[in-house]
Amino acid sequence: MCEANAYIIRNGKEELVMEAVDKVEPENDGLRLVNIFGDQKFIPAHIHALSLVNHKVILKE
């Protein structure tokens, strides 16, 4: 599988938002994250950067 963990940068630190993320899609003023188990989460942020070999998706508000 090729999922990644999503982190959000807050106060200069990376906080884990969701593990095993498959899909990230724009929705209203933020993003809908869906993991490989089908769990969903809305985050008022945008995708800042990716480091896929390290399984990291970095979000920023």
Added chain:
Amino acid sequence: MCEANAYIIRNGKEELVMEAVDKVEPENDGLRLVNIFGDQKFIPAHIHALSLVNHKVILKE
């Protein structure tokens, strides 16, 4: 490995920009893409959506 292919949406169609992308980082008014071979490319776009199980990174201008 967990790299993905990057596509940009142009005229409603997805055009392949780079294969085997590892890192995507913001740079000036766009993104720097780096693939697993170390090749780099600057794209004046933002990250629109992800579908990691399908190995897809979708960019938009």
